[in-house]
Amino acid sequence: MRVLLSTIGSRGEVQPVVALASELRALGQDVRLCVPPDFRAWLDELGFDVVPIGPELRGTASVRRPTPEELRKATEETVVTQFETVAVAAEGCDVLVAAGALQFATRSIAQRTGAAYVYASFCPITLPSEHHAPPPMPWRSPGKAENRALWAEDAQHWNLMFGEKVNECRATVGQDPVDDLQAHVFTDRPWLAADAALAPWPEPEDPRVVQTGAWVWPDERPLPPGLLEFLDAGEPPVYFGFGSMRAPGELAEAMLAAARAHGRRAVIARGWAGLAAADGQPDCFGIGEVNQQALFRRVAAVVHHGGAGTTTTAARAGAPQVVVPQMYDQHYFAGRVRELGLGAATEPGVPTADTLATALETALRPDVATRARQFAGKVRTDGASVAARQLLATVPLSVGFPGRRSSVG
The missing domain is CATH 3.40.50.2000 (Glycogen Phosphorylase B;)
Incomplete structure (x- = not known):
């Protein structure tokens, strides 16, 4: 089985993805990573197949925060880049795993190719729940206390800011438009790659969310x-x-x-x-x-x-x-x-x-x-192993058969 792991974040997002990639490789799976070019040299040393996406993130760091218009423009450019780059990276892959924030293209590409799809978050409050509000953002309307209303507002913001560009990219290959981008990206059964003691899902028995534990890459480098x-x-x-x-x-x-x-x-x-x-x-x-x-x-x-x-x-x-x-x-x-x-x-x-x-x-x-x-002593270190085995246990049900699912869990 060939698995594509995709993230567009900094080392805090890339290192957990590398942890999962390492576990999958140890189980005999073929793994490809689609990550920012900042990490290409490191991953080459680890022997992974890497497809770099977008510009180097380190060069974009600045004390000044971008304006809403600058952020909108940058994110639209990111959407287009994702559709172009992830499509190339996904060639020949049976499973596409999108991890972290701003993953707009991966599920559309999975639907196009027939690959299975998983979305994974690294923090509970980035996934919708009536038990918590969405993460604080500059555009959030003040004064709303009801979590469901806040999540509805959050979903609407996704559609207004990013939905049009996503649907433009989908239309170029004949895919129908998505009317709820957030639900489309997260699916009805996302994974939560966070430690259950430190960052628990508020409903432990909730079957809609698969909490694997944090994906910890065992760093064995000696200190200088x-x-x-x-x-x-x-x-x-x-x-x-x-x-x-x-x-x-x-x-x-x-x-x-x-x-x-x-x-x-x-x-x-x-x-x-x-x-x-x-x-x-x-x-x-x-x-x-x-x-x-x-x-x-x-x-x-x-x-x-x-x-x-x-x-x-x-x-x-x-x-x-x-x-x-x-x-x-x-x-x-x-x-x-x-x-x-x-x-x-x-x-x-x-x-x-x-x-x-x-x-x-x-x-x-x-x-x-x-x-x-x-x-x-309560923090587990086997989250990446749990996730890898979960992937292998569920994906074969959907890979290799006509009409296979577009998401797993």
């Missing part, structure tokens, strides 16, 4: 020698990192000041924002891309933006957390860290040294450290 020397030279430092998020360069100074306020050293990840750590100072060490799974087991706390992958990695490592949410599902994970007593969260936006220091005061408490270590 210089970082190991820094870690060994004193008490566990505080890790600061915003991943692919936009952030002003001077934020590194605020991070270091917050750590110093508690007598702690700092490890600062430069990330896509290029945060300039105070390298050369004995209490600060700047890093690029490293093995977070290994690093987080050796720090006093993890201060981050609240992406699904980073939150799960920190929880699995037993590290207290400070979440500084910026957008989308990060607000959900900030709330979960607070609710579970695993740390603290700041208000959205760029934090100051004072707000970071105040949040660290909570995260560095001994009782929080104890709770974080205990919670780590």
Whole structure:
């Protein structure tokens, strides 16, 4: 069986897809990945067949947020690119798996080719439910409290912003228009690739959603020698990192000041924002891309933006957390860290040294450290294996027979 795994996100979306790809390959399946070109070299080293999609994401990072019109135009261009690129990547594939946000084309292509289709989300609140509202977005109407109304508004926004372009692309190959784009993408049985202890589906027995657990790629890279020397030279430092998020360069100074306020050293990840750590100072060490799974087991706390992958990695490592949410599902994970007593969260936006220091005061408490270590034992690491076996158990029912299904679960 040949499987196409598609995502257009940053490393937080790509690394889980690689975890699933690795499990499928270990089970003897032929796997192809359609991901941004930023990750081509890494995946080539891992021996995967890769079809790059769109421009490099790293070059698009900017402190200034795009206007609604700029966002609309960029997303329409993304829709066209997806229809063109995923169609090529899907050639000869039996199953198409679309993972993460803004997956507009994959199901249409599965319907066209007769392949089976699965949509997978990395966070519960990105899937419709009467038990939660959609992720916060700038265009959301204020004052609505009823979740069903919010989801109806969300579906309408999908249709208004992206539906016309999707239907234009479908029409070029003779496909009928889609009247509910959100339902079309998600299907009536989406998968939730999130840990059940950290990010549970609100209705555990709900047969409409398949919660596989988080897709964790086992990172076996050694930490750089210089970082190991820094870690060994004193008490566990505080890790600061915003991943692919936009952030002003001077934020590194605020991070270091917050750590110093508690007598702690700092490890600062430069990330896509290029945060300039105070390298050369004995209490600060700047890093690029490293093995977070290994690093987080050796720090006093993890201060981050609240992406699904980073939150799960920190929880699995037993590290207290400070979440500084910026957008989308990060607000959900900030709330979960607070609710579970695993740390603290700041208000959205760029934090100051004072707000970071105040949040660290909570995260560095001994009782929080104890709770974080205990919670780590609840975080499962077999989500990708569960998903791979689920795929193999269900897809053969629909692959290779006339009139096969266009979605599985």
